[in-house]
């Protein structure tokens with residue numbers, strides 16, 4: 651049986667009177683790419699934020715390689731996010747005053763790697779991601795697709811256990827979106843990282859090994875080659 655890298659068990663999260671997660675169980679195996687789908691407001695981003703240690707669930711457990719994440723302090727989770735996780739959002743969120751290569755090197759720099767040591771691994775991503783020659787450009791001098799690939803390189807540069815991507819192609823046209831997804835999946839699999847992707851778009855989700863659907867804070871569909879049996883709502887009348 652392939653090793654479980656990341657696992658959420660019994661995850662519950664409320665915001666005031668709103669139930670965002672109502673008891674979600676989800677395990678991600680080594681090298682697996684998984685798409686979290688579902689309607690707007692169903693809890694997808696909340697699930698991603700809980701799994702990534704950005705947010706603490708009210709109930710339930712999150713473990714990375716068997717170690718509890720949700721019980722760690724904010725400072726510990728922040729360190730964990732920098733060293734073991736990579737993040738890619740809809741708008742790459744590059745720092746405009748840094749060059750492309752400095753943006754890619756940022757997670758290493760923030761973790762204390764000196765700049766001369768951080769830049770070579772950052773630069774090594776430019777060729778494979780079709781960005782050769784753009785190392786010294788600033789984000790304002792890149793196309794949307796190029797900027798998103800720089801953000802992707804930044805997500806991968808630490809060799810993270812898991813890459814989390816929230817609507818990573820939402821701001822791109824279809825061709826650029828498909829190309830970004832192809833590169834994202836290839837690059838994460840190439841270094842044996844997992845990918846946890848949130849998307850509305852079935853054509854984006856189709857790039858992943860496995861698709862799960864969240865409705866009203868519950869996992870209602872779990873499908874794909876590596877999927878276990880469907881995880882249906884445990885309580886009748888919950889949706």
Ligand SMILES: Nc1ncnc2c1ncn2[C@@H]1O[C@H](COP(=O)(O)OP(=O)(O)OP(=O)(O)O)[C@@H](O)[C@H]1O
Nearest residue numbers: 665668669670688689690691692693694695696697
């Ligand atoms: N910080 C917050 N404060 C209050 N309510 C929140 C907060 N974050 C999320 N919610 C609510 O929790 C529910 C789930 O939100 P979430 O962002 O996880 O949904 P989503 O499926 O990612 O939606 P979308 O596809 O529109 O991004 C929604 O009802 C949302 O309004």
